[in-house]
Amino acid sequence: MEAVLRRHWPAWNGTLQKRTGGWNNTTYFVKGNGRSGVLRVYDTHRDRDKIEFEHAVLQALSKHSLSFSVPMPMRTVTGETVVQLEKEGGKYVCLFDYIEGKSPLEQDSSFAYSFGEVTGELSAVLATFKLELAPVYRPYYALQQSYPLCNQEIVREVCLNPPEPLKALQEELRLIGKVYEEITDSLHAMEELPHQLVHGDLNASNLLVKDSDHSQVAALLDFEFCTLDVRVMEPAVILSGFLGQPEETQAVRDFCQGFSRRVHLSSDEIDALPVLMLLRKVDVFLHFLSRFLEGTDQPHVLQEQVKQVSADLLQLSDRGSWIQEELVLAGMAPS
Template structure:
């Protein structure tokens, strides 16, 4: 990686420190006497179009005066923002300018209001974009097209007759399979909801808060999955992620207040929120099931995801309508 940095971004040459975590990419912090950056290696796909769309969105966002920062891809000596490695199976690499801030603590919900507000700002700005490039990622409701290894028959078989590594999770898989079948019948109706560009994966791990004030979000990160989707999918992803947190009630309420200051969803969109939140969790399951079937992950990864998704779906079955009511109250 140091050689790649010297060759393509010589002005950023410095020491590399590998960052832990992340399912889809490997990240290195780049530190030199003059500046700091973040080097990203895309591990799970070799699709240049996906990366170029992400960078186009980020460059368009940089032209707006935002109250928060987003990653800015740095150009190489030849003027590109992405490099393909000759080794590592042809993986792609890009460099971003470092953004000051820190990841919020899991038990901290003080940033929820600010998170809602900046998400609303982002949503409003993305709604105005008319980009020449076509998004590569499909909307959440296009499950069959997004996960060709996980068609309805395969998902049903895995959930009803788990393979050996998953046999101990029979009850959890039955519950996931039940919810999957239920939302499948609702997916077509989602196509009629208002659409726009959405980030699609906003959560606590993809934002930074100020070092001096953890209640203020200073940056939104990781736009890799940005695509054209249902507008209400953006808050649905975030709200579903608050479940199970120590202060989930406060977090949901404050996020809704902040978001509704900037975006007003229609009643039809709010009515769809419970299905959209369930869809997010089912999508996570299919993502990791696909990785398991193609041999990307060891069984223990899918086992942990099955436990988590099952628990989240159970919570949504009892709290989905309450979250919906909070959004209605905040929007009135």
């Protein structure tokens, strides 16, 4: 990676420190010549169109006066923002300017209100975009097209007759299969809801809070999955991620209030929220099932995801209506 940096971004030449974590990409912090950057290696796909669309969104966002930061791709000596490696199986690499801030602590949800505000701000801006490039990723509700390795028959078979590595998780898989079947029949109705560009993967791991005040969001990160989808999918993803947190109730309430200051959802969108939160969890399962079937992950990765997804689905069955009510109440409150 140091040779890649010297060749394509010589002004950024310096030391690289590999960052831990991340399922889809490998990240390095770059320090040298008085500047800092983040080098990202895309590990799970070789689709240049996906990266170029992501960068087009980020460049368009940079033209707006936002209250938060977003990553800015740096151009190479030849003027591109993405480089394909000759080795490493032809993986793509990009360099982004470093953004000051901290990842929130795992059990901290004090940033929830600010998270709601900046998510609403982002949603309002993305709604105005009409980019020349077309998004590559499909909306969440297009499950059949998004995961060709996981058609309805395969999912049903895995959930009802688990393969050997998943035998001990029969109860969890039956629940996932049941929810999958329930929501599949209702997804066609999502096509009638308001659509726009959405980030699609906002959660605590894809944001930074300010060093001086951990309750304030400093940046939103990782726009790789940005695509055209139903507008309400953005809060659905985030709200489903608050489940199980120590301060879950306050976090949900604070986020809804912050988000509703910027975006007012229709009654149809709020009605769709419980299904969309379930859809987010099912989508996570299909993502990791696909990785397992294609040999990307070892069985233990899918095993852990099955446990987490099934636990989240149980919580959603109890909490989905309450979260929906919080969003309604937040929308009624004066700004």
